[in-house]
Amino acid sequence: MGNWTDISQVLNDKIPVWPGDTPFHYEVSWGMEESGSVNVGQVTMSTHTGTHIDAPFHFENDGKKVIDLDFNLYIGPAKVIHLQNPASIGVKEVESLDLQGVKRLLIRTDAWQDKTVFPESIPHIEPELAAYLAEQGVQLLGLDLPSVDPLDSKELSAHHELNNQGIHILEGLVLDKIEPGEYELAALPLPLEQADGSPVRAVIREIK
Ligand SMILES: N[C@@H](CC(=O)c1ccccc1NC=O)C(=O)O
Ligand SMILES: [Zn+2]
Numbered sequence: 001m002g003n004w005t006d007i008s009q010v011l012n013d014k015i016p017v018w019p020g021d022t023p024f025h026y027e028v029s030w031g032m033e034e035s036g037s038v039n040v041g042q043v044t045m046s047t048h049t050g051t052h053i054d055a056p057f058h059f060e061n062d063g064k065k066v067i068d069l070d071f072n073l074y075i076g077p078a079k080v081i082h083l084q085n086p087a088s089i090g091v092k093e094v095e096s097l098d099l100q101g102v103k104r105l106l107i108r109t110d111a112w113q114d115k116t117v118f119p120e121s122i123p124h125i126e127p128e129l130a131a132y133l134a135e136q137g138v139q140l141l142g143l144d145l146p147s148v149d150p151l152d153s154k155e156l157s158a159h160h161e162l163n164n165q166g167i168h169i170l171e172g173l174v175l176d177k178i179e180p181g182e183y184e185l186a187a188l189p190l191p192l193e194q195a196d197g198s199p200v201r202a203v204i205r206e207i208k
């Protein structure tokens, strides 16, 4: 087995966030001089910043929260596919690929090139893809995009339909150097009891 590769965005005060959302901020709130012995930090951030998972509570008031999600889903074999700049991602875009038995599917689109700015538009997941993927066995869908729905969507149809089909969502991956293939993935959410989402440190390694 080879080395693990980090496929997470670096969290710093410059990371772009959803328009209007809480900016990321880290500071040492209790410094060495004051405390006499240690630096103690404080983080302010939205749960949808950088590489993160969505819990169903993000888009449904009675949906599962992060602590309710089975963390086993976020560790294990994953397939990476590469779609070259699709306008949207539907059955047509993936039907030539063998996805049978794929539990974790990561889609590289390269559509969010400059990760220092929030994208103006993105290819979205067509809601009809959810049932197709579920039939193949997909339970986790990861993307190199900040959302599975169009950025101006208020219905969040893809979020809802993926959830209806039992597919969990991982967003904001960095896949631009990752070749299509079979990998192991680890992208564990934090044990946030009340949360609608969680940042993750996502890493993969090739299965050889
Ligand atoms: N669905 C997006 C986030 C999202 O929609 C959002 C995030 C922060 C503030 C507002 C948001 N949507 C507002 O319509 C996501 O899952 O990351
Ligand atoms: Zn999110």
Ligand SMILES: [Zn+2]
Pocket (backbone or CB within 6 Å): 054, 146, 147, 148, 159, 169, 171
């Ligand atoms: Zn989302």
